[in-house]
Amino acid sequence: MNAEVNITSxxxxxxxxTVMSYHLQRQSAAGGDAESDLLxxxxxPHHPSTHGVFRMDVVLxxxxxxxxxxxxxxxxxxxxxxxEGMTYLSSMPFTDRxxxxxxxxxxxxxxxxxxxxxxxxxxxxxxxxxVIVAELTRLLNHACLIGFLTHDMGTMGTPLMYAFRxxxxxxxxxxxxSGARMMCNYMRFGGVRVDLTPGWVAKAQKLVAEFPxxxxxxxxxxxxxxxxxxxxxxxxxxxxxxxxxxxxxxPMLRASGVNYDVRKVDRYGIYDRFDFRVxxxxxxxxxxxxMIRFLxxxxxxxxxxxxxxxxxxxPVMDPKAKLRSFRPRPGEVYGRIEAPKGELGFxxxxxxxxxxxxxxVRPPSLVNLTVLEDMCLGxxxxxxxxxxxxxxxxxxxxxx
Amino acid sequence: xxxxxxxxVRLEAAVPGLEVEVIPNPNSAExxxxxxxxxxxxxxxxxxxxxxxxxxxxxxxxxxxxxxxxTFQERQRQRVLVDGAEREVEITVxxxxxxxxxxxxxxxxxxxxxxxxxxxxxxxxxxxxxxxVSLTPIWRGAEFQEREIYDLYGVxxxxxxxxxxxxxxxxxxxxxxxxxxxxxDDYEYEPTPHDLVLEKARLHYGHGGRS
Numbered sequence: 001m002n003a004e005v006n007i008t009s010x011x012x013x014x015x016x017x018t019v020m021s022y023h024l025q026r027q028s029a030a031g032g033d034a035e036s037d038l039l040x041x042x043x044x045p046h047h048p049s050t051h052g053v054f055r056m057d058v059v060l061x062x063x064x065x066x067x068x069x070x071x072x073x074x075x076x077x078x079x080x081x082x083x084e085g086m087t088y089l090s091s092m093p094f095t096d097r098x099x100x101x102x103x104x105x106x107x108x109x110x111x112x113x114x115x116x117x118x119x120x121x122x123x124x125x126x127x128x129x130x131v132i133v134a135e136l137t138r139l140l141n142h143a144c145l146i147g148f149l150t151h152d153m154g155t156m157g158t159p160l161m162y163a164f165r166x167x168x169x170x171x172x173x174x175x176x177x178s179g180a181r182m183m184c185n186y187m188r189f190g191g192v193r194v195d196l197t198p199g200w201v202a203k204a205q206k207l208v209a210e211f212p213x214x215x216x217x218x219x220x221x222x223x224x225x226x227x228x229x230x231x232x233x234x235x236x237x238x239x240x241x242x243x244x245x246x247x248x249x250x251p252m253l254r255a256s257g258v259n260y261d262v263r264k265v266d267r268y269g270i271y272d273r274f275d276f277r278v279x280x281x282x283x284x285x286x287x288x289x290x291m292i293r294f295l296x297x298x299x300x301x302x303x304x305x306x307x308x309x310x311x312x313x314x315p316v317m318d319p320k321a322k323l324r325s326f327r328p329r330p331g332e333v334y335g336r337i338e339a340p341k342g343e344l345g346f347x348x349x350x351x352x353x354x355x356x357x358x359x360x361v362r363p364p365s366l367v368n369l370t371v372l373e374d375m376c377l378g379x380x381x382x383x384x385x386x387x388x389x390x391x392x393x394x395x396x397x398x399x400x
Numbered sequence: 401x402x403x404x405x406x407x408x409v410r411l412e413a414a415v416p417g418l419e420v421e422v423i424p425n426p427n428s429a430e431x432x433x434x435x436x437x438x439x440x441x442x443x444x445x446x447x448x449x450x451x452x453x454x455x456x457x458x459x460x461x462x463x464x465x466x467x468x469x470x471t472f473q474e475r476q477r478q479r480v481l482v483d484g485a486e487r488e489v490e491i492t493v494x495x496x497x498x499x500x501x502x503x504x505x506x507x508x509x510x511x512x513x514x515x516x517x518x519x520x521x522x523x524x525x526x527x528x529x530x531x532x533v534s535l536t537p538i539w540r541g542a543e544f545q546e547r548e549i550y551d552l553y554g555v556x557x558x559x560x561x562x563x564x565x566x567x568x569x570x571x572x573x574x575x576x577x578x579x580x581x582x583x584x585d586d587y588e589y590e591p592t593p594h595d596l597v598l599e600k601a602r603l604h605y606g607h608g609g610r611s
Contacts, residue, residue: 073567078552078576117427244457244510247541260458260510331427334461334506334516345461347506350427362461370543399567 011283011291013229038066045074049152049385052395056372056384063380068373075399083359088114088189088326091359096183098361099397101141104133104174105339107187112268113335113346114189118328120321125314126191127270131307132204133174133186134337135300139211140167141340141392142251142293142300143218149290149389150222153231159222166214169207176200190321201308208304211297219294232287236375236387239284246370250342251292252391256284262338269337273310274303289390327354341365341392361400365393401514404432407454414451415443423520433504433518438533441521442559445538448507448517456507456517459539464549466526466579469499499526501555505535505542523555526578534560552577 044055053074059067079098083091095110096103108130115122122130144167147160171181176197178184186193222228238248243256253260261278263271279295281288330352336345342364349358368391376384402410408420411434419437436444448456473492480489501523508515523530534557536543546557547566554575557563565572574581587604590597 073565073569076567080552081577081581116430119429242540245540246543247459247539249460258510260513265513329427331425331430332433333427333430334518336460343460345506347461347463347504349465358463358465360461360463362463366544367541370540 011287043381043384044071050388051148051393054388054393054395054398056388058381058384060381065376065379065381065384068376068384070369070372072369072395072398075395077400079400080359080361084356087354088328088356089323091356092187093183093185095361096185097396098363098400099339099341099344099365099394100182101144101394102137102340103182103184104137104186105337105344107184108134108269109335109337109339109344110346111187111189112337113333113348114328116335117331117333117348117350118189118326120190120318122191123315123318124312125195126316126318128307128311129192129196129316130187130269131271131274132304132311133177133184135304135307136170136173136204136207138300138340139297139304140170142297143167143214145389145392146218146222146290146293149286149386150228152385152389153228159218162214162218162221166211173200173204173207176203188317188321188323189326190318191316195316201311204304205308208301208308211301215294215297215301223291223294228290229287231383231386232290232390233285234283235286235379235383236289236390237283237285238371238375242371242374243284246374247367248342248371249364249368250338250340250392251296252289252342252368254279255281255288255292257282262336262343266336268335271303274306276300276302286386286390325354327352332358336362339364341394341397342368361397363397363400365391366398369393369398401512401517402453404434404517407448407517408434410451411444411447414447415440418444420444431516431518433520435520435522438521438531441533442535442538445519445535448519449538453512454517455509455511456515458508458510458515459505459535459541460508460516461504461506462535462542462545462549463504464553464555464577465502465504466553466577467499467502468526468579470497471495472497500524501526501530501532501553503532503546503549503555503557505539530554531556531558533558534563536560551575554578 039060041058041060042055043058044050045053055071057069057071058065079094082094092107092110095106098106143163147163150159151157174184175181177200178186238256240256240258243253244258257280259278259280264278276299279292281292328350330350332349334345334347336343344364345362347360348356351357372388372391375387404422408422411418411420418440421435423433423435425432448454471494474495475490476493477488478491479486502520504518504520507517521532523532532555534546536546537559544566546560547563549555550557550563551565551567552575585604587600593601
């Protein structure tokens with residue numbers, strides 16, 4: 001846990017007398033004027049900035065937010081109830097639809113929980129493949145999140161298209177591996193569904209070798225941009241104690257300076273074999289949450305580099321694992337992984353039958369939304385948009 | 401981390417009057433859990449969060465489970481009079497374990513890096529006494545997840561700051577995650593109903609699937 005990197009030293013600051021001074025003026029004008037009428041508006045569910053069918057009941061005093069309640073459930077399909085009515089394996093494709101950006105990590109979290117319930121161990125090669133696809137998923141999720149977030153700030157899609165270009169390269173790899181770009185349904189209990197195709201490793205290595213160039217360009221384009229600094233620094237501050245108490249996880253938690261990464265804490269899979277660091281922020285504002293994603297992508301590239309180098313041969317499925325009449329032993333288990341958005345957990349109660357008695361998804365985006373109101377109070381509507389963007393929600397997962 | 405049994409002993413010492421028992425996990429590789437009575441659970445949760453060697457400051461997962469009434473048969477030996485002589489015979493007795501709703505909390509420590517500790521609280525029954533104590537005052541992270549349990553299971557959390565439906569809409573009546581939930585009759589007319597639709601049509605019209 002001691003290997004960490006702090007991003008304060010590299011944090012660029014705005015020169016005095018630029019856009020930021022306007023920003024500070026706006027902040028000081030927040031007090032006073034208690035006579036003004038409160039205005040209640042409903043942002044969403046079709047607001048372009050809400051990243052899906054998500055609504056916020058906002059009470060405004062002028063342009064300042066005085067109350068904000070997130071409202072969701074528009075995509076609710078009771079995924080948990082559906083899973084209770086089918087076998088363990090049949091739920092695997094449905095986990096793809098939770099966080100539809102990161103189907104690989106969803107698969108992994110579910111497979112991990114069921115494997116612990118059934119006492120299976122994935123093979124060595126499968127463990128490496130899982131790490132590789134999970135870190136690729138992290139790359140594409142973080143790149144796209146930065147794209148979305150800057151889009152919310154008004155970059156009109158250019159960085160988003162750059163990110164999508166890279167994402168498409170990764171999705172091509174996934175498609176070659178699993179047959180599907182996004183709904184991969186790739187992992188199985190005790191391993192992965194199919195082995196890597198010939199030449200896949202070389203393609204992935206090429207991607208990993210080229211990705212830093214994209215990252216450099218991306219970072220140069222964005223992180224010292226005056227408007228971005230003015231919009232994101234000091235906005236939506238999430239204090240460290242509140243972040244811990246509100247069970248915030250993932251990059252959002254680490255941007256507030258809490259060194260907690262499930263990859264380091266639980267060392268699930270084979271993460272203890274890789275050398276990588278946990279980036280930490282210490283302001284906990286939107287800018288830190290943005291930068292954390294850049295730094296995490298660099299760490300993911302390190303892991304990918306090592307995993308692709310050390311990838312062993314051998315089978316990709318535990319030979320003891322059964323596909324048909326799979327009945328794990330009774331008991332309950334909570335398995336969790338560090339998904340790109342935070343801690344993704346699956347809680348299962350098995351009763352010895354082919355179906356789970358209880359199947360629960362602990363979605364990181366839902367729990368991270370708990371602090372949305374605390375971060376938005378006192379800010380303007382335009383800031384609410386980027387604060388929500390920095391939380392990184394996917395409604396497929398929030399609503400389940 | 402201390403074992404669950406050690407934590408139980410320390411809890412009993414720290415919170416007098418707390419009802420706490422260890423619930424074994426049938427899966428031997430995983431941790432057992434602690435069931436707590438409702439009267440002092442808030443104090444116990446505060447102890448778990450603030451004790452310097454435990455420091456469970458992070459409530460990761462909060463979830464509900466529905467346990468239906470269970471009937472099970474028990475074999476008993478009884479002395480009965482048979483033809484004037486007392487004999488011991490074996491009889492089977494049907495017993496009903498009343499159902500309950502349960503809220504389960506998975507606690508970790510971000511500060512010390514250990515966990516999980518699983519704590520649970522149970523309602524008295526599934527019908528009219530579905531009340532539990534909200535632990536949101538201790539862990540803010542439970543706020544939305546307790547709301548979700550209220551929404552899908554119908555457990556009322558006392559002390560929750562904002563207990564409303566969260567995934568289903570306001571005005572929805574039932575609790576869909578309960579095991580005995582009956583799906584609403586949402587059959588729409590179809591000229592050639594088949595398979596599942598035919599089954600729905602049959603239930604909808606009450607006879608052969610035709611209007």
